[in-house]
Amino acid sequence: MSLLKEKILQSAIRSFAEKGYQATSIQDIADDCSIxxxxxxxxxxxxxxxYIRILEKRQQDMIDAVEQIRKKGLSRRDTFLEEIAYQFDFFIEHGYYISRDHNELPPANSDKIGTVIHQLQLNMFRYYQDILLxxxxxxxxxWKWDATAVFNGLIREYTFHxxxxxxxxxxxxxxxxxxxRMDDLVLGLEQRAPRPLLTDELMKEYSMVDLEALIHTQEIRRTALMDTIESIIPDMSITNSRKKDLSEVSAMLREEFTAERPRSFLIQALLKDLSSENELTFYTNQLQQLLRESN
Incomplete structure (x- = not known):
């Protein structure tokens, strides 16, 4: 992400926190950034x-941090403990859940914001279930849904305190x-074998992918990843000629992503070229993951 775009985001975060979403204008943010x-x-x-970009960036930051925890090569138990501890680090830094640090939420009738927040909440619940599984x-x-509800509740309640x-x-x-406490819960479930309260049928909303919301969320994430790649290229320790080539490849990839009929073979070829540079590999892998999710 360019320094200017990051500056705008940070200014918006401060302004929304201090004044609330409704009372903050684009002009306020522009004045703060002197642009x-x-x-x-x-x-x-x-x-x-x-505002949507702030929400998406925060969850992406969490996803990136979790990926780093899982790559440490820790034992299954230590990974479990680190992921739980990180939730509190994240919420302390960014506020309760993802948007609760703002003293006023956006208007409830904002379909786009409502859709994104709803998708982020589903993502968090699924992420917690993934940790437990x-x-x-x-x-x-x-009892995966019931166990996830308890786990989610414990993290939220202690975060509040x-x-x-x-x-x-x-x-x-x-x-x-x-x-x-989760160990105790799992042991009790195994010993007593109660009937699950949250069944797959009741939790269809979490099991089934909301395609419209998913596509919208993916577009935001993809744009953010492309922005990051394009901001990294000028500072890479490579020849200017290679920088120019990579910039052209990135521009072609962005154009192909937004084409009416994207050519998968071309996208894969362009991603392969970008991923040949170690500094870009992490971000091209994220783009590959988005492609898999959309198929």
Whole structure:
């Protein structure tokens, strides 16, 4: 992401937190950045688009951090504990869930924002379920939705006490406590084998992909990844000729992504070229993951 785009985002985050979404204008953000209002519209389209980009960036930041935890080569238990502890680090830095640090939420009738927030909430719930399934495996298969609801509730409740009750709780101790309580829950489920309350039928909304929401979310993530790639290329330790080639490849890829009939063979060839540079590999892998999700 370019320095200017990052500056705009940070200014918007501060302004939304201090004044609220409704009371903040694009002009306020432009004045804070000492730029023309048109520059913000050029990059983000609208205040609504800017707010959505903040939400998407925050969840992407979480996804990136979690990927790094999983690559550490820790034991299954230590990975479980680190992922739980990271939730509190994230919420302490960014606020309760993803948008709760703003003192006023956007208008409820904003379909785009509502759709994105709803998708982010579904993503978080699925992510929590993934944590549990990776750690407990088949032990919770029958009660995966109920176990996830309890896990989600524990993290949210203790986050509330840390952020708003100002309770001096230590993240690592919280992680161990929650992990042990989940151990107790799983053991109890195995011993008593109760009938699941949250069945697959009841949780269809979480099981089934909302294609419209998913496509919209993917477009935002893809744009952010392309922005990042294009901002990295000028600072890479390679020849100017190679920088020019990569910039042209990136521009072609962006154009192909937005084409009415994208050519998959060309997209793969362009991604392969970009991924040959180590500094870009992580971001091209993320783009590959988006392609797999859309198929």
């Amino acid at each position: 023309a209002k048109g520059s913000i519209y050029k990059y983000y389209g609208s205040k609504e688009g800017l 990776r750690h407990y495996g088949g032990s919770i298969a029958e 840390v952020l708003f009750g100002f309770k001096p709780l230590i993240q690592k101790e919280l992680a161990v406590f929650i992990a042990e």
